[in-house]
């Protein structure tokens with residue numbers, strides 16, 4: 001018997017770079033309120049932030065859904081951006097197509113996707129050029 | 142040691158001191174945010190010259206004890222406002238990141 005998950009939904013605006021990260025910071029607070037351990041909160045919220053920022057920088061925004069089960073947290077971030085032509089290349093540390101304007105803000109190290117993989121137990125990316133990208137990440141509790 | 146003691150020892154300027162009693166247990170320095178999110182630990186003093194709004198979210202998510210802006214870098218009031226909202230300890234120093242990290246703090 002699996003209990004129904006607690007569900008949280010966020011719309012990630014692609015225009016507003018300065019408020020990017022709001023959803024991840026909210027999730028951090030929510031997870032703390034429902035008694036999730038600090039280490040798990042850190043991993044979940046950093047992974048979500050990296051993904052959220054990617055959607056803002058590379059895909060003009062999208063949606064984020066967080067499902068909290070008794071034994072795991074599943075993050076699903078979906079955009080209708082340009083897609084990732086070579087996923088294997090994108091996953092490599094240091095690979096980035098971020099423009100200079102974004103780099104001057106401290107992003108564009110090409111470490112976001114590797115961080116997401118490092119901080120979650122399972123990561124799956126479905127991406128199609130011209131259609132969009134859906135990233136699903138699971139952290140076991 | 143607490144952030145308040147750290148602030149005194151390093152003679153830091155207070156931009157926002159949300160929690161003077163937060164324990165500082167280590168340090169990390171870096172400006173590329175994904176590297177910081179990979180390397181900084183909960184409880185660290187994070188030394189950086191980055192001052193844009195995104196440092197506040199990164200400080201919150203990594204759960205660092207405080208952020209120390211090095212080289213007396215300019216910072217906008219809106220970023221300090223955001224630090225207040227998010228309860229982030231935010232300090233500034235005229236010293237370089239090297240000089241700040243070279244102080245014998247024994248963290």
Ligand SMILES: Nc1ncnc2c1ncn2[C@@H]1O[C@H](COP(=O)(O)OP(=O)(O)OP(=O)(O)O)[C@@H](O)[C@H]1O
Nearest residue numbers: 054058059090096097107108109110111112113175
């Ligand atoms: N949602 C997305 N839509 C389209 N392209 C993406 C998306 N996410 C990542 N990418 C591509 O994958 C590359 C690598 O992403 P990654 O997050 O690792 O690095 P980055 O965002 O460029 O820099 P960093 O995350 O270190 O600030 C990006 O530069 C971009 O080309």
Ligand SMILES: [Mg+2]
Nearest residue numbers: 050054112113
């Ligand atoms: Mg990224």
